[in-house]
Structure formats: C-alpha cells, structure tokens
Amino acid sequence: MKPRSTGTANGCEWTSGTSPLLTIRGLCKSYGTNRVLDGVSLTVRPGRIVGLIGENGAGKSTLVKCILGLVPHDGGTIDRRATVAAIHQELSLAGGLSVTANLFLGRERRTRLGTLDHRTMQREAAAIFARLGVEIDPRAEVESLSVAQMQWVAIARALSAEARLLILDEPTALLNRDESTKLFTVLRALRGRGHAMLFISHKLDEVAALCDELIVLRDGVVVSSGTERLEPEEMARRMVGRELEALYPPRAVPQAGTVLRLEGAFGGSFELHVGEILGVAGLAGQGQADLGETLAGFRPLRSGGLTVQGRPVRFRSPRMARAAGIGYLAADRLRDGIWRDFTVAEHVGLGDLPRYTRRGHVQHAAIRSATERFIDTFQIRCRGPAALVGELSGGNQQKVSMAKVLGAEPQVVVFNEPTQGVDVGARQEIYSFIARLAARGVAVLLVSSDMQELIGLCRRVLVMRAGRIAGCVEEDPITEESLIYLATGVHGT
Known part of the structure; x- marks a missing residue:
C-alpha cells in the first residue's frame, strides 16, 4: 500500500536514518460491542525487524488490516512514511500467470507504443531475484513453483513495488527448516539495506532468533514492547497472561x-x-x-x-x-477443513449428517446441543453455535475443524x-x-x-x-x- 503523501517523487517521502516508516498511536477498533484493538501504539524504523506475537484472537490480523487500510479504525492515528506490502501465509498469487506477470500485475511496464514490455519486466524480475540470491525463472508459471519459491515471488513483488516496510504473516508456516533458514538470510540482507519488517509468527524460537524488537498483543492491548531479549517461554507467558x-x-x-x-x-x-x-x-x-x-x-x-x-x-x-x-484433519484448514461462510453448528452437523437426520429431516436442536458441547470441550472462543467460522481466529477455526471430524466418533x-x-x-x-x-x-x-x-x-x-x-x-x-x-x-x- 502507498504511504500518506508528504512530498517528493512518486507521492511519497523516502525517509532516511532512523525516522520511523510507520508510527501508530492509540489505535482502537471495534466490531459491534467487541473491542478488538484498544489503544495500540507502535513504531517501526528502517533497518529493524519487529516481531508481533499474540494468541489467536489477540488482534494481530485486525491490526494488519488497519495498517493496510483494508478496514477503518475507530480511534488513534496511523502515519505511514513508506510503501507497505503484506505477505500472508495464504499467498495471493495468480497461479495461471508467469512469475513476471505476478510481479508487475497492475503495474505493467509498457513500450512507447503502449504494448506490454515483456523484455524489460523479465529483466527487472531477474535483477530482483539476483538481489534476493534465489534462482527462479521469471518466465515460469507460478503454479509450477514450490511453496518456498512462491514465497520468494511474493517478496519480489513487494520489492518491485518499492515497498520499504514488509509485513510478513506466518511466512515459515509451510516451509521446511532449510527453506526457513534461507528466508531468514534474505530478510537479514533486506534489513541491512534499510528495509523494515513486521514479523508475525507463532514460532517463538524464530521470533527470538530474528527480531530486533518485540511487541506482544493480548486481547487487543500491547502488554509488552521493546528490545529486551526474551526466551520463547517468557514470550508465551506474556502472550497468555499466565504461567503455562x-x-x-x-x-x-x-x-x-x-x-x-x-x-x-x-x-x-x-x-x-x-x-x-x-x-x-x-x-x-x-x-x-x-x-x-x-x-x-x-x-x-x-x-x-x-x-x-x-x-x-x-x-x-x-x-x-x-x-x-477413520477421521481426517486436513493440513490446509482454509482449503479443505472449513467453510468460512458457514456457522460453527453447520460444521458440526455436516461432519456427521446421518447422525442428525431422522426420516429425512435434519434435527437442528440436536446439532445445536452437540455444537454447544464441542464449544465447551474444545474451548472455542466464539459467540455461540451461530457464529460464522470465517469470523474466528485461526486457532479457533482449527478447533472447529477438529469438532467437525470428531463428531462422527x-x-x-x-x-x-x-x-x-x-x-x-x-x-x-x-x-x-x-x-x-x-x-x-x-x-x-x-x-x-x-x-x-x-x-x-x-x-x-x-x-x-x-x-x-x-x-x-x-x-x-x-x-x-x-x-x-x-x-x-x-x-x-
């Protein structure tokens, strides 16, 4: 996303030194009566990797959406002084297009005659991958790449858009150890060139190894921030607010x-x-x-x-x-485990529909009763059986997936x-x-x-x-x- 314009070329002020690329003060956001963010403040400076951790439902995703301008905030200020790009766990790449086409989608280079300048775009794509130290053919179709290679494409796309602040949301969730190590090498190199990163991960050992600063969110409130080096066990304690x-x-x-x-x-x-x-x-x-x-x-x-x-x-x-x-819990819950527009109760019912059907009629009361038991058993944080699964945090969505599978006993x-x-x-x-x-x-x-x-x-x-x-x-x-x-x-x- 583009920064708030304050003058100079391309409508953005390229800050230097330690001037913040992102400053948030007293940010608040509510959905109905549910306060999701409550007075959040943070600063991200060039050449820094800032870790953002918290339990599922702590407000991390909403904070990112506010930073990107995808949802309005109710109070506080967001001051962006650089282009911001987010790289999510579910990579938003166009599988049927080439690597180059994905990098420049919506920002295509054109010749003086107005036609697409494929040669220039491929040359620029190759140069970005060379800077990252990865080997990817700019002409290859994205759907032919490995998950790790898709991750490089997403990062390269952000760099091609001149993003100086990268938001990385669970970037290693689908990577193996060697791929994660390579990613960290690239991120450290980008940090050395003045890029800043907001690094969101549940892998606390990775946060400890990579990040220069740490912000801990709990129930929408920043409960800890700073440069203090914390062991993963202490991070976990601050996240949950209790001894684990x-x-x-x-x-x-x-x-x-x-x-x-x-x-x-x-x-x-x-x-x-x-x-x-x-x-x-x-x-x-x-x-x-x-x-x-x-x-x-x-x-x-x-x-x-x-x-x-x-x-x-x-x-x-x-x-x-x-x-x-035999029951099966899929690895990709968003693709194979849940339906975002269905309720928790509908997931439980569809998990074993014959159990809840009598003489061709679905027994909705039985499904609701079973759902309430599962909510209690799995400690699913939601507003009840009628809650849409798409509204839940990742951890609670996973619990719904488990309830759907295990309902058939x-x-x-x-x-x-x-x-x-x-x-x-x-x-x-x-x-x-x-x-x-x-x-x-x-x-x-x-x-x-x-x-x-x-x-x-x-x-x-x-x-x-x-x-x-x-x-x-x-x-x-x-x-x-x-x-x-x-x-x-x-x-x-």
Whole structure:
C-alpha cells in the first residue's frame, strides 16, 4: 500500500536514518460491542525487524488490516512514511500467470507504443531475484513453483513495488527448516539495506532468533514492547497472561489390540494400536501427507493391503474411510477443513449428517446441543453455535475443524499438521485433546513437520524418505538426531 503523501517523487517521502516508516498511536477498533484493538501504539524504523506475537484472537490480523487500510479504525492515528506490502501465509498469487506477470500485475511496464514490455519486466524480475540470491525463472508459471519459491515471488513483488516496510504473516508456516533458514538470510540482507519488517509468527524460537524488537498483543492491548531479549517461554507467558503448564501432556500408552495394519505399501508395513499416537516425520514432500491421505481415502492404495478393525478394506473415497471409522484433519484448514461462510453448528452437523437426520429431516436442536458441547470441550472462543467460522481466529477455526471430524466418533484419526499456524496457547489445548483422545482408546496417526511436536507426543515415529517408509524410531527418548538421520539417510557428525 502507498504511504500518506508528504512530498517528493512518486507521492511519497523516502525517509532516511532512523525516522520511523510507520508510527501508530492509540489505535482502537471495534466490531459491534467487541473491542478488538484498544489503544495500540507502535513504531517501526528502517533497518529493524519487529516481531508481533499474540494468541489467536489477540488482534494481530485486525491490526494488519488497519495498517493496510483494508478496514477503518475507530480511534488513534496511523502515519505511514513508506510503501507497505503484506505477505500472508495464504499467498495471493495468480497461479495461471508467469512469475513476471505476478510481479508487475497492475503495474505493467509498457513500450512507447503502449504494448506490454515483456523484455524489460523479465529483466527487472531477474535483477530482483539476483538481489534476493534465489534462482527462479521469471518466465515460469507460478503454479509450477514450490511453496518456498512462491514465497520468494511474493517478496519480489513487494520489492518491485518499492515497498520499504514488509509485513510478513506466518511466512515459515509451510516451509521446511532449510527453506526457513534461507528466508531468514534474505530478510537479514533486506534489513541491512534499510528495509523494515513486521514479523508475525507463532514460532517463538524464530521470533527470538530474528527480531530486533518485540511487541506482544493480548486481547487487543500491547502488554509488552521493546528490545529486551526474551526466551520463547517468557514470550508465551506474556502472550497468555499466565504461567503455562508443560506444553506436552504425558505421552499416551498404547493399549492391547491393533486397530489398523498397513502391509507392503509405501515401501514398508506398520501397525497402529488402540490408544496409540503414532508419528509420521520426514523432510518436506517426502510422502508423509500422501500416506495420511491414502489411509483416509483421498488417494488410492496402489500396492499392499490395508486392514481396519481386522477387516481388509480398499477405500475408493473419503466417505468409505469415514464409514470404516477413520477421521481426517486436513493440513490446509482454509482449503479443505472449513467453510468460512458457514456457522460453527453447520460444521458440526455436516461432519456427521446421518447422525442428525431422522426420516429425512435434519434435527437442528440436536446439532445445536452437540455444537454447544464441542464449544465447551474444545474451548472455542466464539459467540455461540451461530457464529460464522470465517469470523474466528485461526486457532479457533482449527478447533472447529477438529469438532467437525470428531463428531462422527472415529476409531482412527489422521491429524495432518494439526497445529500449523496456531499460537502456543491453542497448541497446548490441541495437544491435550489429542492425548485425551488416545486415553479413550482412539488411535491417532500424527503427520507433522515439527519434530519437537512428534517427540513430545509420540512413543513411535515413522520416518518417510522419497515416498517410502525409511524406518521407525522407538527410542526412549526419541531424539531429533535419530529422526533427521532416517529422513536424510546421512549420519550426523
């Protein structure tokens, strides 16, 4: 977004030195009677990376929308002295267009005859990628790129628009460790050139490692700000306003009995026991998601056999898997898990519609009663069963996704990245609920890119490499080194 004009070329004043690029004073915003931002003040200067953290629902997204001018604020002031660009977790790129077309969409370079100057745009795009130190063909279609490459395209688009203040919202949520490290190298280089960044993340270790300053939001109020170096544990305490108990509950103890057996598939075999939380690890794109989706009926089983509750099965659809007692929580809740314009109650009802249908009529009272129980069980922060899911924070949307899946009372649940983009408080609640599920005898397959999450919850972890099961780690305790070894096939030094 363009800055408030104060003179000089292109309608913006390019500040120098330490003059703030963004100054917010006493910002307030309400939706009806709900005060979302209450007197927020902050300053972002050139060459600084400012971390912005808070629980889901703390007001971070609303603050960003106010900064970008997407929603009006009720009180206070926003003084922008530079072009601002936001790079969201859900990247808003045009998949059918080339990289260059995305960079200059709406700002196309033209020849003196008025035609598109493709050569100049491709040359400028290549120069920006060279500055970033990444190799991307400006002529490639965006939909052919990896998630990490799309991230570079989004950053390059911001730089092509001469943005000096970047707002990065969960930029590493879908990146693996190496990709995240590369991103941080680029961000530090941009900082050295005078760019400023507002870095929003639930990964508190990354915030601690990257940011020069920190702002903590809680219930729309800035409760902490400054340059003090905080450990992730202290950040979490300030976010939630209380002492957090241990992040991970005691690890589930599997019970006697096998619920699911996969034989001769994905290069191996395994069993999933009653009340077990079995982890699935691996580097990005090594087949972990494919394994989970196959068990849940989204992909065909191409070889081997699958047995559920002692019965051989061959799923042709997710509906068949659900009928066999397998639930699935998708990694991308916005694409596969929720419908933003549906209510919480509608999600619960659609999660197991036959349960709430009698003689062709939907039992709305039963759905409402079940929804109220789920709201209480999952501690979903909303105004009730009639609340639109699109109005909820990311963590509460994830809880609604879980309620939708678990309403059918499955005996096996495949969780695919259940805490992706979720704050530490909601993460703790989700871990606790998964452990309670296992204690009730539900078998859990936990697919996660967070190795600490797998170590904290699982007694056994399958490791995928190149689409095959490379092995199973059953150490006590499981170590990150043992998982990395199987994931890469290379011994550490």
